[in-house]
Amino acid sequence: MLELEDVLAARDRVAETSRHTPLDYSHTFTRMTGAEVHMKLETFQRTGSFKIRGATNRIMTLSEAEKDAGVVTASAGNHAQGVALAATRSGVDSKIVMPKHAPISKVRATENYGAEAVLHGEDYDEAAEHAHEIEEIEGRTYVHAFDDEKVMAGQGTIGLEIMDDLPEVETVVVPIGGGGLISGIATAVKGRNPDVRVVGVQADGASSVADSLQKGSVQTLDSVDTIADGIATRSVGQQTFDVIDSRVDEVVTVSDSEIAVALAYLLERGKTLVEGAGATSLAAILEGAFDYEDGEVVVPVLSGGNIDMNLLTTVIVRGLVETGRYVKLKTVLKDRPGSLRTLLDVIADAQANIYAIQHDRTSRDIGMNATEVELDLETRGPEHVEALLDSLRENGFDVEVLV
Template identity: 45%
Template sequence: MSENKLKLSDIYRAAHVLKGVVRHTELIAAPKLNPECDLYLKPECLQHTGSFKLRGAYFKISQLSPEEKAHGVIACSAGNHAQGVALGAKANGIKSLICLPEGAPISKVEATKRYGADVCLVPGVYDDAYKRALELRDEHGYTFVHPFDDPLVIAGQGTIGLEILDEMPDVEAVIVPVGGGGLISGVAFAIKAISPDVKVYGVQAAGAPSMVQSLKNDKIECLSNVSTIADGISVKEPGVNTFELCRQYVDEIVTVSEDEIAAAILAMIETEKLVAEGAGAVAVAAAMFNKVPVKGKKTVCLVSGGNIDVTILSRVINRGLIKTGRNYAVTIDLSDKPGVLAEVSDIIGKLGGNIISVTHERISVDTPITSCTLRLVMETRNAEHIDFIRKGLIAAGYQILS
């Protein structure tokens, strides 16, 4: 990408166009998420359409020629860009068609339709939807609005960087989710152009590390498959422009696990009363689990979106409870005689555990005829509490199988 393809003036122009269109999401102090740094959240999950994507999509559409607008626009998306394009097109009085992976959360599909777009569900993941969108563009003459690899889209996302610096001029580190790279490209470009000493870190899901792999090997790479609860950043291949911008302006990109993402979603719900989707939570996960060097620094985590399907949210909360030691399942070998179950329950109760599920199994080829297995699921406080309960059971003479 040549230097003249994206200028700081483009980002300022985008900020002017978006004034009155997007919500200025003010920073929220979040010291409980990582007490070792001065942590703040940039809650784009509270943005109109529920994510930052409105910024880039609206700005791109606003800059189209009358002829391009007359043909309408087409886009592909895992969901958030779809809603941004749909709302941007509707506000500009033009038609929009969105190609979404058929596995996209129902909430995102329905929201896209509510914003006025026509929807085309495509088998596969984001990259399959992308290919279909290009085919339809060529067939019908639509203007394609790329979700991340377009200088105008990148400029729109970069307005977040301007807002962070305007509200917190002394920020030392900014952590940003990374999928195709449009968000971090714009944010990093804006921040480094104004305050080059600020560190900009990117975060990808471990199941979709396309930008991490590409930067590591110094060339754009396409992953054979991706799998993550962070569907908004589940991208097989980064963009040409975004790869170059990340290589120039991003200090480091790391990955977080599915359990770490789930724990971050749960922590934001409990401590900050914010609901983030998987992609929106990865920056917080990186801060919580010290994946980037922000100890002692004034740090902003960009919570990029909050459009999570409620059925997925339920599963994520359960996963987060397990990851943080709030739920614990144990299997115990017992002698099959009256009163033993009550004894185990009494021990766990006295140790502070709250049993919420009991499975008593007598028929198993793996246990003696006079024995049985007992599986208990309980509410606990943390990992230390779990260890305390395990030691208490062992001290009472019970054998823990798992």
């Protein structure tokens, strides 16, 4: 099993390529949660994700024959960029298989770092199958995204940095996809101080670990469905499972809505761009997915910031909806002068702001003398939304909340 000595050796290998990322105390999230929150900002890492650490450690431990043959891997995006950069810096040819629906920003970044990107499969697992076929045909070395001791050791250098920068840490919260990140961090943290708690977080739509721990063996999901594409794997690895089972204290899950809220708060209050997978650790703290004491020193690992811009727009809106900052309404008015003005007066009196309005007389769902109106509104929170709805209904409007 991976040991602290492996992580310490990896630190020397990755020092030139990876960055010692900031550990940032957050007044905002400390006030919101009651814990003392210090965010480990792997969003500032080279390639925008922690993955460069493990990829570099693995590439640097290849034999000369393996380097000459080149490498291949599968990735949803972040591991792809890490392997691409690490391989290019070492003069090694790399081929990366990515799911067909991988964010275009991550595909382009992978190619820009010098790798050949191959799009194949619906998710990481199907991409990995194809990558292994390439491994057999072309004789390349497969660089696993997580189930590899050298990769795990590289990711564990994050744990060493946390312990060096904040020795008083009490709990470290880590996203879990395939398990490489939390395996490395748990090994480093527990190796330095066994009393520090390590909590893993998965997305509800990709939560294989709890079932695996309960049954004592790796369990594989039929499919995954989450906005956190960086941790959208059907199962953890066998090696990572063994470390998680031995060294991780607790594993919890968060919903996509909770992830979206955390991401929106990070943007608005923390001025930090984080991808869905990276926001899961903070989401678990904000939602109280695990118990912690007032004043407990907690470090959420924000594992990456490579989010697709189209997805970012969707997630921001979802976060605003969940926090009562945005609402979309539909109602039907009589098709006569002044009806729309009356509706808008009620909204104005309630101090809601209109983003957009759609006025449709042609809908088949309404009468010939009626018109359907949809409104996108900016609001100030859940209480404001409820007060607005009450006011509309008191004034005779039959309102449907669309989002």
